[in-house]
Amino acid sequence: MKCPYCNSEMKDGYIQSARDTIFSIEPHKVQFWPNKSIGEFTVPSQSRLTTTCAAYHCPRCKKIILDYAKKAK
Numbered sequence: 355m356k357c358p359y360c361n362s363e364m365k366d367g368y369i370q371s372a373r374d375t376i377f378s379i380e381p382h383k384v385q386f387w388p389n390k391s392i393g394e395f396t397v398p399s400q401s402r403l404t405t406t407c408a409a410y411h412c413p414r415c416k417k418i419i420l421d422y423a424k425k426a427k
């Protein structure tokens with residue numbers, strides 16, 4: 355995948371967490387449950403206990419693109 359910021363080839367990899375990962379509209383400080391009424395959600399993963407999602411990293415721009423629809427190996 356080409357970086358949409360600098361057009362360099364991005365490194366394939368994964369975003370992993372030992373717990374669920376959420377997309378949030380505002381940073382959470384205490385509770386890390388998504389507020390679905392405002393569009394927050396738990397990033398889909400292949401395990402109910404951990405997060406593993408395909409991701410692409412651009413070291414030059416320090417950007418990561420997360421693809422939570424793609425299955426990990």
Ligand SMILES: [Zn+2]
Pocket residue numbers: 357358359360361362412414415416417
């Ligand atoms: Zn880049």
